[in-house]
Amino acid sequence: MDKCRIPGTVKLYGTPAEEAIGGKITMLDHGVFDGTDLLMMLHPTAGYSGAWHSQCCLSMKVEYFGKASHAAMAPWDGINAGTAANIAMLSMGALREQLKPDWRTHGIITNGGQAANVIPEYSCIEYTIRTSWASELDILRERTLRVFEAAALATGCTHKVTEEFAYLDNQDNPVLGQLYEEIMEGEYHLPPERGVGGSTDFGNLSQKFISLHGMFDLAGTRVPNHTVEFTKEARSVEAHRRTIFAAKTAARVVARCLVDEGFWKQVKRAHEERQRNNGDHK
Numbered sequence: 001m002d003k004c005r006i007p008g009t010v011k012l013y014g015t016p017a018e019e020a021i022g023g024k025i026t027m028l029d030h031g032v033f034d035g036t037d038l039l040m041m042l043h044p045t046a047g048y049s050g051a052w053h054s055q056c057c058l059s060m061k062v063e064y065f066g067k068a069s070h071a072a073m074a075p076w077d078g079i080n081a082g083t084a085a086n087i088a089m090l091s092m093g094a095l096r097e098q099l100k101p102d103w104r105t106h107g108i109i110t111n112g113g114q115a116a117n118v119i120p121e122y123s124c125i126e127y128t129i130r131t132s133w134a135s136e137l138d139i140l141r142e143r144t145l146r147v148f149e150a151a152a153l154a155t156g157c158t159h160k161v162t163e164e165f166a167y168l169d170n171q172d173n174p175v176l177g178q179l180y181e182e183i184m185e186g187e188y189h190l191p192p193e194r195g196v197g198g199s200t201d202f203g204n205l206s207q208k209f210i211s212l213h214g215m216f217d218l219a220g221t222r223v224p225n226h227t228v229e230f231t232k233e234a235r236s237v238e239a240h241r242r243t244i245f246a247a248k249t250a251a252r253v254v255a256r257c258l259v260d261e262g263f264w265k266q267v268k269r270a271h272e273e274r275q276r277n278n279g280d281h282k
Contacts, residue, residue, distance in 0.1 A: 001258075008258045011036075015201075022165035022201040028208070038257060038267075039211040040176075041202055042246050044218035044234070045225055047193025048184045050177030052215050054170035055104065055130040056137040057199030061162040062088065062148050066155065068121035078119030079156045082112045085123035088151035092127070095147060103140055104130040104197075130199060134168050134207075170203035171274060175267045176212040176253055183249045188217065198225075207278070210271045212253065216246035 001008060013032065017023035033039060064085055069078030092105055099105070107127030113120030129144055131137045145161060152159040181192045193215065202213050219233040219242065233239055257264045 006255065006258050010254070015041075018201050022167060022204070024201040025165045025167075025204050028205055033205065033209065036209060038176075038254065039202075039205050039209045040214065040250055040254065041212075042214045042216060042243075042250055043200075044239070044243065044246075045193070045215050046217060046222045047190075047215065048181070048188070048217050048246075049192045049194065049215040050180035050184070050212060051172050051174065051192070051194075052170055052213055053132070053172075054167075054203050054213075055102070055132055055197060055199045056134050056169045056203070057128060057130045057167040058137060058141060059126070059128045059164040060144070060148075061164075062125040062127060063160045063162075064088075064123045064152060064155075064157045065159065066119070066121045066123075066157045069119045071117045071119055075119060079121070080119050081123040081155070081157050082120035084151045084155040084157045084159070085109045085112055085125050087154055088125060088148050091147045091151060092144070095143065099140070100131075100136070102132045103136070104128075105140075105144065132169060134166075137166060165201070167199045167201050168203040168207050170200055170211075170213050171206045171278075172212050173210050173267055173270055173274075175263070175270045176210075176257075179253050179256060180212060180214050180249060183252060184216070187245060187249075188220075193217075210267060212250075214246065214250055214253075216242060216249075218242060 001010065013027070015024045015027065027033065064081040066079035066081035066084065067077070069075060071078070086109075089107065089109060092107070096105060105127070107125055109123065110126050111122060111124040113123065127144070129137070129140050131140050148159060148161060185191065200213065202211070205211055206213065218230070219236060219239050221233060223229045223233055257267060
């Protein structure tokens with residue numbers, strides 16, 4: 001930028017703990033991105049996209065509290081927290097029949113008891129729900145909470161639900177995304193990827209700022225994320241080459257915003273239109 005005398009300021013943010021506590025959401029709440037005109041990040045996957053609409057995501061920790069008792073000598077004196085966890089998991093499975101095709105629910109029992117001959121006095125579930133839109137996340141949340149409460153009532157337990165940050169759906173700026181995809185297609189001669197699932201804390205940023213969450217094809221082998229094979233491919237020379245190209249593509253998109261006033265106006269108009277129509281997605 002200095003060499004070409006392009007006006008503007010570029011900042012590189014480290015954003016930790018996406019998978020655990022939503023690091024970008026914490027940074028957003030503390031005003032780290034205030035005053036920013038455009039936010040952009042890149043993420044490797046199988047295929048490329050400049051129009052990734054992620055799922056909203058809410059994770060919960062559900063604890064059931066019962067009463068311990070010997071399972072053979074006096075089971076009638078116990079209140080089975082392990083059974084409460086099982087009922088909750090089975091009921092969530094049954095609920096899936098009435099969920100929309102793009103909604104997701106998944107979880108595990110992290111603590112179901114300590115010994116087979118003792119009625120568990122404590123159990124714990126980690127559970128995640130996902131929808132395509134923020135307004136739908138509230139609906140699924142209420143239905144999920146009723147299931148967890150019903151499991152407590154059925155067994156005589158008490159329960160506690162601890163909710164984490166909600167990840168909102170990512171909404172890429174369509175003007176930025178189109179340019180990103182044109183450059184990618186010119187390199188790889190393949191159409192962009194559509195319908196990729198998953199969630200990201202970057203979605204919360206995209207609800208407020210002009211943004212682009214650029215997806216790029218890590219190695220061209222169609223291996224999905226979060227697998228052993230994907231980890232191995234990330235070490236390859238080809239993955240390094242493709243990552244560098246993705247970074248250069250992102251730089252070209254940003255440079256266009258800085259030097260082409262007409263293009264930047266299109267970007268801002270698209271953002272303003274999305275802000276007006278946000279929530280009207282049916």
